Amino acid sequence: MWSKFVRFFCKSKAEEELRSHNDIMEEIDLLKKSLRKQSAFLDLFKKEVVEKLEEKRIEDVNPFVETAEAFFYYDRSQREKWDLSSNQQQGLEIVWQKMEALVNCVGVKMVRQLDVPFDPRLHEAMERLPEGDGRPVVKGILQPGFVHGGRVIKPAKVMIEREKRSLIAEREDYGTEE
Numbered sequence: 001m002w003s004k005f006v007r008f009f010c011k012s013k014a015e016e017e018l019r020s021h022n023d024i025m026e027e028i029d030l031l032k033k034s035l036r037k038q039s040a041f042l043d044l045f046k047k048e049v050v051e052k053l054e055e056k057r058i059e060d061v062n063p064f065v066e067t068a069e070a071f072f073y074y075d076r077s078q079r080e081k082w083d084l085s086s087n088q089q090q091g092l093e094i095v096w097q098k099m100e101a102l103v104n105c106v107g108v109k110m111v112r113q114l115d116v117p118f119d120p121r122l123h124e125a126m127e128r129l130p131e132g133d134g135r136p137v138v139k140g141i142l143q144p145g146f147v148h149g150g151r152v153i154k155p156a157k158v159m160i161e162r163e164k165r166s167l168i169a170e171r172e173d174y175g176t177e178e
Helices: 004-080 086-105 167-174
Strands: 108-111 123-128 136-143 145-150 153-156 156-162
Touching: 004 086, 004 108, 004 136, 004 145, 086 108, 123 136, 145 167
Parallel strands: 123 156
Antiparallel strands: 108 145, 136 156, 145 153
């Protein structure tokens, strides 16, 4: 009789352990699901916070961008209206250097370089000059562009021209020689 009694309690203990093990596994699965949901929520929250911070940073640099843009128009009007002496041109270039240093301090890079390859991410072609048959190159700036933290705030509005390809350059491109 004692053996039946002992076996009865042994079975109960094993079944109870099995049930408790299953309960623990279910709780672990529920905890995993909850953690996945929480992780997804935190990722979404982080993305929203980063976007808001980026918008705030752009708002903070807008006065610098507007000042640089205003100076660009002033410079262009002076160069178009008056025949500037070399000293006056040097003076404008010095102010440009200071302006670029100022906007660089707040993490903004100006896009106003001439004779650089056309980049559709940084430039917006407003006019095409009919010269050449090579790759497009920036030949004039109608409005400067601005890049902040690797993101283009405003693309530069430019005039582009295709490079003139010489016979030598074409041979180099195709790897042929005379």
